[in-house]
Amino acid sequence: MSIHPDHRPDTGTRTAAAADRPPADPTGDDTLDLRVGDLVALLTGGQPAPSATPDAASDSPSESADRRLDGDLLDSVASWAPADTRLGRFRLAPVRLARDLPLLARWMNDPAVAAFWELAGPDTVTADHVRAQLEGDGRSVPCLGVLDSTPMSYFELYRADLDPLSRAYPARPHDTGIHLLLGGAADRGRGVGTALLRAVADLVLDHRPRCTRVVAEPDIRNTPSVSAFLSAGFRYAAEIDLPDKRAALMIRDRALRHVL
Structure with missing residues (x-):
């Protein structure tokens, strides 16, 4: 299973313009996001707090402080604890190009992966894709998925609210996106992708309280892929609609994580 990041996560070289605000919520359940502090202010006659925005150039002081604490804008993925899954012990290991490039390039040249990721070719193609994230501001973090002690998958975790994707749906502050590929053909089609997606989504929700x-x-x-997410x-x-594909917007809600 592979999930193609057609929109190419923004690595920090640009921000969404005001004219690119997302359209009305297609599901109808995100039409009003009023924070408790804003509600109290309105009831008491005060001024509501400024709304969060996906534009990194207009952070509030508290958001700027959050960014400094994050370090990589994703609450220090490298420090996240492993997860126990039905497949074994799983952890995310941020990519180190000098160590991981040969493995990643081999996976990207698998025809089943290349059909969606479009990164087949010499190692430099994969290196350029990963390096853009490593040298960005940290809004996208490429990781190996390590099961027990074996690297067997590749993940990209990214701040969807700071990414061009936010123009295509009503993003909320700190929405976190996932891209995934399974490296070995033997791991495809037998529920491995489902188990890892659930594990990584849980890791995000456990380690990113916002x-x-x-x-x-x-x-x-x-x-x-769509079936695995479901x-x-x-x-x-x-x-x-994204620049190079028509996509299924999949969402895992913190409020429903123990229900679905």
Whole structure:
């Protein structure tokens, strides 16, 4: 199973313009996000607090402080504890190009992966893709998925609210996106992707308390990927148009994580 990051997560070289605000919520359940502090201020006649915005250039002082504490804007993925899954002990290991490039390039040249990731070719193609994230501001973190002691998958965790993806749906502050590929053909089609997606979504929600939703945007044609997300507790929120694909917007809500 592979999930193609067609929109290429923004690594920090640009921000969404005001004219690119997301359209009305296609699911109808995100039409009003009023924080408790804002509600109290309104009831007492005070001024509501400024709304959060996906534009990194207009952070509030508290958001700027949050960024400094984050270090990589994703609450220090490298420090996250491993997760116990039905497959074994799983952890995310941020990519080190000098160590991991040969493995990643081999995976990217698997035809089943290349069909969606479009990174087949010499090692430099994969290196350029990963390096753009490593040298960005930390809004996208490429990781190896390590099961027990074996690297067997590749993940990209990214701040969906700071990414061009936020123009295609009503993003909330700290929405966290996932891209995934399974490296070995033997791991595909037997529920491994579902188990890892659930584990990674849980890791995000456990270690990112400000994140209320984990999101993904697999190609609508990639039926196995969409099915894996559904089985992992994500809901099918909408179909959205991205530059190079029509995608299924998948959302896993913190409030529903123990229900779905």
